[in-house]
Amino acid sequence: MKTLLGAAAALGLLAGASNAHAARDYVWAAGSSTVFPFSTRTAENFAKKTGKKSPKIESLGTGGGIKMFCGGMGEKFPDIANASRPMKKSEFEACKAKGVNNIVELKIGFDGIVVAMDKSSPDYSFKVEHLYLGLGQTVLRGGQFVANPYKTWKDVGAGLPANRILVYGPPPTSGTRDAFVELAIEGGAKKFPTAKALAEKDEKGFKAKVDPLRTDGGWVDAGENDNAIVGTIEKTPGAVGVFGYSFLEENANRIKGAAVNGVKPSAQTIASGQYPLSRSLYIYVKKDQVGVTPGLKEFVAEFVSDAATGRGGYLQGRGLIPLPPAQHEAMKAAAGKLPPMAAPKA
Structure with missing residues (x-):
């Protein structure tokens, strides 16, 4: 009987732990007001194409978005930081201090x-x-x-x-x-x-x-x-x-x-x-949330697709200036492999 009670308690604890870290059923991106209209348009197209929930996009400014992104892992923190400048060394270190590792940097275009x-x-x-x-x-x-x-x-x-x-x-x-x-x-x-x-x-x-x-x-x-x-x-x-x-x-x-x-x-x-x-525009992605947040990898792939950020893509109509073709192809490849970025120099 004691063994059964102990097992039940253990299962209860595991269920509680699993609920505490339950994944959101949508992608969350926060940051740059400049990237915001590009991100919201990509979210709309992603939802139409996949039938998944539309990602939540917040306009907090690059610094505010990266700060929230670097706050920690799990469903209480964004999966993506939208940025209209590169991530700073101090921000990268703040991420690391909170257990946010394996950050992927993707350049999406110019502004x-x-x-x-x-x-x-x-x-x-x-x-x-x-x-x-x-x-x-x-x-x-x-x-x-x-x-x-x-x-x-x-x-x-x-x-x-x-x-x-x-x-x-x-x-x-x-x-x-x-x-x-x-x-x-x-x-x-x-x-x-x-x-x-x-x-x-x-x-x-x-x-x-x-x-x-x-x-x-x-x-x-x-x-x-x-x-x-x-x-x-x-x-x-x-x-x-x-x-x-x-x-x-x-x-x-x-x-x-x-x-x-x-x-x-x-x-x-x-x-x-x-x-x-x-200047260049970026998105920063938590690689460790891929497979945890439903649709994250697919949303990132949509963002760097020919249809979105390619020449003549729907984001060009919103004012995004596309990358040269070779750079665009490199970003598409990076969205597939998701290589973590090195620490910024400054």
């Missing part, structure tokens, strides 16, 4: 960060140094770092409109913000010998001086909803917005993109790297 305004606004033609001088909290003047004194774009550069500096953009959790700071703000600062020398000598010190965006109203954190930024710049005369190229393409009848360093954002200039604010 550009646009600086856009309402159709009725004057045309802007920025240099990256204009963006740094207009939006940095601390900027170089006469070889010294000073609190940003500029009030209008005309103060920043001859030939720019006299509109006041008012830019709506993504918050610190956003990969779009990270990439904009790296490509436009740091890139613009490095055009000045003092800042360039500091970057070469003391990268941390350079970032501390250059990276913070102004908090006096010149830059406004507008949340993770890029469509909301589009609406705001339409309603606010003279305002400028910063967001991913796909939102410019979707709203081309309402807004227009500024040239940066003499180059207008387009699918061609972004894919070639000619447009200076271009």
